[in-house]
Structure formats: C-alpha cells, structure tokens
Amino acid sequence: MSDEEARLARLRERIDQIDDDLLRLISERAECARDVAEVKQEANPGEEVAFYRPEREARILSRVRERNPGPLADEEMARLFREVMSACLALEKPMTIAFLGPEGTFTQAAALKHFGHSVLSTPLAAIDDVFREVASGNAQYGVVPVENSTEGMINHTLDMFMGSALKICGEVQLRIHHHLLRRPDQDEAGITRIYSHQQSFAQCRKWLDSHWPAVERIKVSSNGEAARLASEEEGAAAIAGDMAASLYGLEPAHSNIEDRPDNTTRFLIIGTEAVPPSGQDKTSILVSTRNRPGALYELLEPFKREGIDLTRLETRPSPSATWAYVFYIDFVGHRDAPAVRAVLDEIEAQSQELKHLGSYPMGVL
Numbered sequence: 220m221s222d223e224e225a226r227l228a229r230l231r232e233r234i235d236q237i238d239d240d241l242l243r244l245i246s247e248r249a250e251c252a253r254d255v256a257e258v259k260q261e262a263n264p265g266e267e268v269a270f271y272r273p274e275r276e277a278r279i280l281s282r283v284r285e286r287n288p289g290p291l292a293d294e295e296m297a298r299l300f301r302e303v304m305s306a307c308l309a310l311e312k313p314m315t316i317a318f319l320g321p322e323g324t325f326t327q328a329a330a331l332k333h334f335g336h337s338v339l340s341t342p343l344a345a346i347d348d349v350f351r352e353v354a355s356g357n358a359q360y361g362v363v364p365v366e367n368s369t370e371g372m373i374n375h376t377l378d379m380f381m382g383s384a385l386k387i388c389g390e391v392q393l394r395i396h397h398h399l400l401r402r403p404d405q406d407e408a409g410i411t412r413i414y415s416h417q418q419s420f421a422q423c424r425k426w427l428d429s430h431w432p433a434v435e436r437i438k439v440s441s442n443g444e445a446a447r448l449a450s451e452e453e454g455a456a457a458i459a460g461d462m463a464a465s466l467y468g469l470e471p472a473h474s475n476i477e478d479r480p481d482n483t484t485r486f487l488i489i490g491t492e493a494v495p496p497s498g499q500d501k502t503s504i505l506v507s508t509r510n511r512p513g514a515l516y517e518l519l520e521p522f523k524r525e526g527i528d529l530t531r532l533e534t535r536p537s538p539s540a541t542w543a544y545v546f547y548i549d550f551v552g553h554r555d556a557p558a559v560r561a562v563l564d565e566i567e568a569q570s571q572e573l574k575h576l577g578s579y580p581m582g583v584l
C-alpha cells in the first residue's frame with residue numbers, strides 16, 4: 220500500500236466513525252422530537268395540535284448559522300439541519316403543503332427550502348387554489364410567490380388576503396437563476412421558439428434581446444409547463460430553473476441568464492395559526508383609510524415615532540369602492556412587541572379597517 224493509499228484508508232475509517240456518531244445523534248434527536256409530540260398532545264388532550272413550530276425552527280436555524288464553525292458555509296449547514304428537522308417533524312406528524320405548481324416551479328423549490336423534503340407537497344394550478352386548499356384544511360400550509368426583485372409585486376397574491384382569513388406564517392427568499400434549457404438531442408441552431416412564464420421572460424429580457432432577438436417567445440402558465448413543452452417538442456427550448464431541468468431531463472444550453480445577478484423572489488407561507496415571536500420577525504398588515512389629505516402621512520407617522528423599520532408599502536385598489544385604496548404594509552417586529560402593539564392600536568383607531576395578516580420569522584437567503 221502506498222503512503223497515499225494508507226492515508227486515504229485512515230481518513231475513510233475516521234469518516235466511518237463520525238458517520239456512526241452522526242447516526243446515533245440524529246436518531247437520538249428524532250426520539251426527542253417524538254417525545255416533544257407526546258408532550259404537545261398530552262397538554263392538549265383530544266385537540267388538534269400544532270406540531271409544526273415555525274418560530275422554534277427559525278431559532279434553531281439562526282443558532283446553527285451563528286455557531287457554525289466551518290468549513291461548510293452557513294447556508295449549507297442550515298440546509299442540512301432543515302432536512303433533519305423536516306424528517307423529525309414528519310415523525311411527529313406528516314404535513315401536506317400546497318404550492319403554486321406544476322412540479323418544477325420555483326415555488327416548489329421555495330416550499331422545499333422552507334419545509335425540507337419530508338413533507339407531502341401538492342402542486343395546484345392557481346394562487347386562488349392554494350388559498351382554498353389551506354382554508355379547507357386539505358393542506359396545513361400553502362406557498363405562493365409575492366414579490367420579485369426585478370419585476371415587483373405579484374398583485375394577485377396581495378389581493379387574495381383582502382377576502383381571506385388565512386395568515387402569513389413565514390416567508391422564503393430564493394435567489395432565482397434562469398437557464399435556457401433544451402433536450403439533449405436538440406441542437407442550438409435548430410431552436411425556433413422559447414417557452415417560459417411572462418415573469419421569467421421579463422427577468423431575462425436583455426439577455427434574450429441580445430442573444431435570441433429573432434426567436435419566437437411563447438408565454439405559458441409556468442416555468443414547469445415551459446420545460447414540459449420543451450421536453451416534448453422538437454425545435455423548442457424553455458427558460459426555467461434547475462428543478463424543472465432535472466424533472467424533464469433538459470440540459471442548460473446557457474446558464475444563469477437572468478439580467479440581474481441578484482434576482483430574488485420572495486414567497487409567503489400561508490396557514491391558519493398565528494406564530495409566536497422568534498426574535499427576528501416581520502409583520503404584515505392591510506389598512507384602508509378615509510380618502511382625505513394627509514391620510515397616508517398620518518398612517519406612517521407612528522412607525523417613525525416608534526422607530527419601526529418599514530420594509531414595504533404597496534397601494535392596491537380597494538375592492539369595495541372606486542378610487543379608494545388599501546395599503547399593504549410590511550415592517551420589522553412582532554405584533555406582541557409593545558412598540559408594535561402601540562402603533563397598531565393607533566392605526567386601528569384612525570383607519571377604516573386594519574387587518575393583521577400575520578407576524579412571522581424573517582426569511583434568509
């Protein structure tokens with residue numbers, strides 16, 4: 220045996236020992252999670268128990284990031300722990316998550332990033348369907364896109380909250396990388412049309428204009444659908460992400476073709492339960508005010524006074540009157556924090572309607 224072979228054998232022996240430790244520790248952790256489930260059920264006999272605890276998971280993941288000694292990157296370590304927690308939660312109670320489908324969309328990638336791979340995920344055709352599936356109890360949580368850093372808000376998602384009793388229980392941020400995908404047997408010169416979702420076309424507009432100005436661009440309902448079509452039709456390509464590529468056996472002819480390298484989409488987790496504070500939270504509200512001079516200023520002034528950081532302000536037409544508006548506001552802090560509570564009480568007193576959409580752990584990239 221050469222020196223290198225002997226060294227390799229020793230290192231592999233050490234890796235085997237570490238794997239044995241990991242196996243034992245992960246199993247011990249899973250036993251603990253099962254005991255936690257028992258305690259939760261005993262504390263609420265006969266009742267429907269909330270086994271999933273987003274605020275606890277957020278604390279665990281931020282602790283993992285803080286304590287990570289390297290050499291693995293924080294995101295990588297958090298991803299591993301996310302999967303361990305996902306498996307532990309599945310032992311407590313398997314969860315069903317509805318998402319804006321079909322399979323292979325970025326929304327599915329966001330659902331898996333947030334809940335891990337040990338959940339049952341149900342693809343649905345429209346944002347309304349995701350809301351309905353969660354409201355009816357067929358799914359415990361839903362995942363819908365709400366905002367893209369290049370293309371702005373997805374108004375349909377915001378508008379859904381006006382008529383829904385569902386709460387925002389979390390957010391996920393996903394860096395969006397688009398690829399020009401083709402079948403392995405499709406040569407680039409033979410591509411005559413490109414399928415994609417309109418948002419993805421918009422996020423890759425400059426790249427397409429300079430590289431494929433003459434090729435037809437056909438909008439379809441999702442990136443997943445675009446990839447499916449490209450996998451079936453000769454002469455077709457799709458703009459979509461990694462999940463769609465592997466699902467439909469496509470290869471990237473060109474990778475990361477989004478115009479902005481920081482292209483990011485934010486997704487919301489919707490559910491029926493309010494989430495307790497995690498220590499790093501955000502709150503979303505919908506407010507309608509009387510249409511008079513200074514109304515918006517009065518609405519925002521308490522935030523400034525209390526030093527609360529606004530992260531988003533959107534105006535949407537009110538469904539109840541023409542030329543009346545509803546403000547959708549996101550800010551840092553949890554509803555249970557005294558400063559936030561004071562601001563919300565003040566807004567409630569001066570506005571026509573205040574709807575608290577949820578306080579939830581802040582998402583990390």
Ligand SMILES: O=C(O)C(=O)C[C@]1(C(=O)O)C=C[C@@H](O)C=C1
Nearest residue numbers: 252255271272275276304307308
């Ligand atoms: O701490 C809990 O309440 C648990 O159920 C345990 C655990 C975990 O694996 O750490 C599992 C699921 C919950 O969503 C949060 C955390």
